Amino acid sequence: MNRLASTWSGMRLLTRVNLIVGSVLTLIFAYIAVTVYFGAMSQIRYDSNDFPGAKKASTAFLTLSPIERHIGYYNRGTAEAAVGSYEPAQEDLESALDIVPxxxxxxxxxxxxxxxxxxxxxxxxxxxxxxxxxxxxxxxxxxxxxxxxxxxxxxxxxxxxxxxxxxxxxxxxxxxxxxxxEGDDSKDSTGSEGDDQKKDGNSGDDSKDKGQNSGDEDSKKSDGSGEKSEAEKxxxxxxKRGEESDRQQRQQGPGGDGGRSTPDKPW
Structure with a gap:
């Protein structure tokens, strides 16, 4: 009788230990699963152009995960950059850079x-x-x-x-x-001085200047000397190249055909 009671007591203790261990393992598994879920959702939300959703998922990942935190900072910073929130994106991406492998x-x-x-x-x-x-x-x-x-x-x-x-x-x-x-300012200043000099001159000089200006204009028209300088070109x-680059970026942005304004993400 005593042996049976002892066996029964041992089985009950083993059952309790198994329940405790099982519960702990279940919680750990659930924690890992939820953490991985939010990490994956930050990528999925971003790919579907749900940038606020990607930011929320990344924030949840950062709250839960003690490891691979650069992924959370990177995903959140990238989502913020996609909607034009560049200052928060800078902070998150700099945090990611500090710890990224x-x-x-x-x-x-x-x-x-x-x-x-x-x-x-x-x-x-x-x-x-x-x-x-x-x-x-x-x-x-x-x-x-x-x-x-x-x-x-x-x-x-x-x-x-x-x-x-x-x-x-x-x-x-x-x-x-x-x-x-700077060149335009210098040109304006020179033009003003020329106007003052013309005002001080007599009517004969004015007539001469007009004739010369007219001749210069005809010369420019005929020989094409009025073209832009090399610096201006x-x-x-x-x-133009900068505008073209901006145009391509806008097309790739959240409102464009490409659906994103930042490079593809590696994770």
Whole structure:
């Protein structure tokens, strides 16, 4: 009788232990499953152009996951950049860059460079100096990428090179625009001095100037000397290339045919 009671007591204890272990394992499995779910949903929501949903899923992933947190920061920053929230995107992508493993570093750098570039575009007219600094920061972010994550002829290498060329063109266009403004100011000043000199001259000089101006205009029409200078042509070309790049980015943006404004995500 005592042996039976002892066996029964042992079975009850074993059952309790199994229940406790089973419950703990179930909770762990559920936790992992939910974490993986939110990580995957951030990608799925982004691919379906549900950028607010991608941001929420990424935030939930960051709340739950103690590991691979760069994925959450990267996904959320990319979703924020897709809707034009560049300052929050900058903060998240910089956080991702601080902890990302080398194998995924280039993807983070390409998107972070894009955010710096768009921030520079926003202040280009109001604050050219700050815009120039942001363009430099965009280029430096790409230049600091390790070779391990962008082997030659890889997609990451191609995207990085395209981004560098685009930013360099915008930077050159900004410089040419500034030089053109200085030239226009100098021209206006010279024109004003010429007008003053004409006012001080006699009527005979005025007549002579008019005849000379008329001859100059006819000469320009005949020999084509009124064409733009090389500096102006270069400035116009850089501006046109920058506008074309912006147009392509808008087409790839949330409202465009491409459905995204940032590079594809690796996860």
């Amino acid at each position: 080398t194998r995924d570093e280039c993807a983070v750098r390409i998107n972070l460079s894009y955010v710096y570039e768009k921030l520079a575009d926003q202040v280009a007219d109001q604050d050219p100096d700050q815009s120039d600094e942001l363009y430099d920061q965009s280029l430096q972010t790409l230049n600091d990428a390790p070779e391990e994550c962008q082997p030659k002829k890889s997609e990451e290498k191609h995207k990085s090179d395209e981004a560098k060329k685009r930013v360099e063109d915008k930077k050159e266009g900004q410089k040419s625009k500034g030089k053109g403004s 270069k400035r116009d070309e850089l501006q």
